[in-house]
Amino acid sequence: MAIAADLRRLALVLPGTTETPHFERAAFKVDRIFVTLAADELTANLALTPDEQEFKCQLAPDVFQSVDNAWGRKGWTTIILANATEADLAAALAMAHIHAMGKTRRA
Template sequence: MAKASDLRRVALSLEGTTEAPHFDRAAFRVRRIYVTLAADGKTANFKFTPDEQKFKCMIAPAAFQPVAGGWGRQGWTTAILSELSGPELRQALEMAWRHALPKSPRR
């Protein structure tokens, strides 16, 4: 069962991640935001690709669901932290974090 403190610890251990307020949430970013943590610490919104979102929601429907509306169609996915194990949380964070890394320069 993951907690807000676990999300914060793991996210901040990922290279280049910083934390800052984002409306009523805490946002974790590298070049762009890849996860936000609700003020109550019970849920987090992850930025996945639409295919990753579909897969996460299919294999763990009690834990993951698309954010309503256009944000959800872009891959933003809400996770109920208490439904995730520590390894599941880390895997989701690393997946979202990779999308936020700066693009390699083209040669």
């Protein structure tokens, strides 16, 4: 079972990541936001690709769910922290982190 403290710890060790408020959520970003933590700290939304989202949701539907709006159709995916292992969380954060880095950082 992962908790909000695990998300913060794992996100903030990824290169260049900072935490900032984003509406009622905490956002973690590099060049762009790659994950937001809900105010209740029970779920987080990750910026995955639509293909990654589909794979994660099929593989572990109790852990990953598509965000139910236009953002979800772009790949934004909810992770239910209580149902996730630390390994689930770390892998998803690493995936999302890569997408948030500008092209110059990835080179």
